[in-house]
Amino acid sequence: MQDMLQQALLQDTSFDSFSRAKVSMSVSDPRLEDNPIIYVNHAFTQQTGYARSAALGRNCRFLQGEDTSKAAVDRLREGIQAQETVTVDILNYRANGEPFMNRLLVTPLNDDNGDLRYYVGIQKELNANHRDEDAEHINKQLSEVQDRVEADMSMIIGMVRHQTNQSMQPAEYAALTRRIETLQLLYQEMKLSDQHSNYDSIHMGSYISRLACAIGHTYGRSGVRLNLQLEPIDVPMEIASRVGLVASELLTNAFEHAFDRIETGLVEVRMSQLSGGGLRLTVSDDGVGIPAAMPWPNSTTVGGRMVTGLIEGLEGTMQLGRGAAGSYITIDVPAGAALIK
Ligand SMILES: Cc1cc2nc3c(=O)[nH]c(=O)nc-3n(C[C@H](O)[C@H](O)[C@H](O)COP(=O)(O)O)c2cc1C
Structure with a gap:
């Protein structure tokens, strides 16, 4: 039963009604080897063309390619190692090989004891015809989403903190995914759109x-x-x-x-x-x-x-x-x- 659940979640079908927030989001688990992605929302799969099952379990560098700037990757690596929030514009590639410019914000999430628990990545595609004020708006949107996600994820992490340090079982991942998606659905109700956000x-x-x-x-x-x-x-x-x-x-x-x-x-x-x-x-x-x-x-x-x-x-x-x-x-x-x- 638990395997079926996990399967259902991985297949990216049953939770289709979830995760339609316009900004794409990923969560990685730094306690696992090479900090793999453990959650991506629907927008991420739309933006990158990778199904959930293709993204989970891998380090997110799989989105990079031949013309990705080394300096951008270095900034990401240094920020992540220092457990700081880092924002970069980085050239990424969709599953079909098409390149796109990704404005990426990666931020660490700590548990109540101040120990690192997850990283959250918030991704927004930049179009060639984005004007400066759009870019400013996107930054504002990313940081608003970051605030919201940090607050909500901290709540989940706080509650789960009694869990051991051992890596999670599949059913626990399924539960974590459901909890994140419960909040994702809330973000849709927030009328988060490209034009405005309403958190009230x-x-x-x-x-x-x-x-x-x-x-x-x-x-x-x-x-x-x-x-x-x-x-x-x-x-x-x-x-x-x-x-x-x-x-x-x-x-x-x-x-x-x-x-x-x-x-x-x-x-x-x-x-x-x-x-x-x-x-x-x-x-x-x-x-x-x-x-x-x-x-x-x-x-x-x-x-x-x-x-x-x-x-x-x-x-x-x-x-x-x-x-x-x-x-x-x-x-x-x-x-x-x-x-x-
Ligand atoms: C939560 C999270 C999301 C990430 N999302 C992306 C992404 O969308 N695109 C990308 O090029 N790198 C992304 N990265 C960065 C890479 O996973 C990796 O940290 C970066 O390439 C630097 O490390 P490396 O030099 O070991 O490759 C993300 C990292 C984390 C932790």
């Missing part, structure tokens, strides 16, 4: 609906229905990213575990505005239910720790109910601290 507030109903459909598509199967009842609520970005990550964990759990050896089932997601201004999100299923003996949330799993940490960060509450069939989990996020408009 997110249409939460629309975000959760796209997230649930994408997760259902990847982790669900034909007999399991997905029912959504979502009120249109606008919430600030910081809340949206956390609630989105929680929803992603709960939904994946429901699709993966609730229907063990059951042919048909129902997963429901409800979200409503609380009278006091907060938000209530319920994810329920009518499957086998969470066994009474199983600790919940499970602090021995990354997902369990993430959910607990995220809810705490939101000053929210979370409750598990065991129904006649299946289980339901309700999270309440208070309007407190004026977090939710």
